[in-house]
Amino acid sequence: MLSGENLQFLKNSLTFWDKLTKQQADYIVSNTSLLQYRQKEHIHSGIHDCIGVVVVKKGRLRNYILSDEGKEVTLFRLNSGEVSVLTASCAVESVNFDIQVDAEHDSDIFIIKPEVFKKLCAENIYVENYFFKTLASHFSDVMAAMEQILFLSFEKRLALFLINQSELDGCEYIRMTHESIANHMGSAREVVSRMLKYFQKEGIVELSRGDIGIINREKLERIAE
Template sequence: MAIAKTELEFMKEALPFWNALSQNQKERIEATASAFTVKKGQSLHDGSQDCLGLILVKSGHLRAYILSDTGKEITIYRLFERDACIFSAACMLKNITFDISIEAESESRVLLIPTAVYNELNESTLAVSGFTNQLISSRFSDVMWIMEQVLFTSFDRRLANFLLEQSAVEGSDTLHITQEAIANHLGSAREVVTRMLKYFQSEGMVSLFRGGVTISSRKKLEKLSEK
C-alpha cells in the first residue's frame, strides 16, 4: 500500500495544486498517501458510507456508477490516467449525498490521499479548494449529460455512442465486453441491448461474438450517433 518514489512523482505532476502547498503539507501527503492495484471487476468504493479519500488513477481505467433500488446500474463517468475522483471522499462534502460506486474496468493502479488529510488541505488552502470545486463541477456536468442522454436521446443513438466510446477505450474495433456489461453502462436491460445489437448486426454496423462485439462499419455507427 505504501507509495513508491516514482508514484509520488506522478502524484506531484498530476495534482495542479501541489506547488501551492507548504512544505509541511507536502510532507503530510507524502507520509499518508498510499497506492494499490485493483483487479478488473473489483470494487474500490461503494456508496457514501465508504469514504476513502481523493482517488488518482495512475494506470488503467475505472467506472463510476449509481445503483437503483431494483439493482439496475448506470455508468455516470469513467476515470482514466491522471483523472481524480472526489466523490470517493463524499463524507467531507457538506450537503452532498451521492451514493456512487466505483469499480475497475481493467487492472488499475490507484493512488489515494486519505479523506482526513485531503479535508485539511481543502479547508486551509485556496488552490486545493479551487481544485475540489472544479472537480465537483466537472463530475456533476458528467452526471447531467448522462441524465440528458437517458431522458432525451433514443436508445439506438446512445448504444452507437457507447460502442464508439468503448472502441476508443480499447483501442480496437473488436470490443471484449458482454451485453450484460453494456446494459449496466447504459442503465438498460440486457434484453434491450441484445435486440438492438441484433438490429445493428442486420444493418451491417456490427458483428456479434460470444463475449463481445466487432464494429463492422464505423461510418454507419457515427452517422447514427450524430442523428
C-alpha cells in the same frame, strides 16, 4: 512510502501541488496508499464508505449509481491521471449522494485519506479550489449522461456507447458482454442484445463470443449523430 516515479505521477495529476507547503506535501505523501484492484472489483460504495480522493495511476474506474433493485447506470469513467473527489464526499458538506466505484479493468490507484483533504481544503485555498473544480467537472459529466439517458433513443445511445468505448480502448473490437453494456446504460441485457442484433443485420457490427466488432464505423456514426 511512495517511490520517485509514483510521487511524480501524483504531482502531475494534482495540479495544486506547486502551491503546497513542504509540510502539506509531506502530509499528503504519508497518507496516500497505492492499491491494486482486479477487474470488476468493488472500490467504493456510497457516502458511508468515503475512502478518500482517488487518483487513477493505471486502468479505468467506473462511477455509477445503483438502485435498491440492483439496476446500475454509469455516470462517468476515470482513466489514467484522472481524479475522483466524490469518493471523498465526507470531506465536504453539501455533497450527500451515493456513488459506486468499480475497477473496469485491472487498476492501480492512489487513495488519499479523506481527512487529509478536509484539513488541506481548510488550510490551502488552492486545494479547496481544486476539490470543487473537480466536483464541478463530475457534475458536468453527470449532466451529459443524464441528457443522453433522458433525451436520446436507445439506438443512438448504444451507437454512442460503442463509438466511445472503441475510442477509449483504441480498438475496433469491444470485448464486453451484453450484460455489462446494459449495466453501463441502465438498461436490460435483452434490450442490448436485440439492438446489437439489429446493428449486425444492418452490417454495422459483427458479433462473436465476447466480442463486438465495429465493421462499418461510418454508419454507426451516422446513427449516433
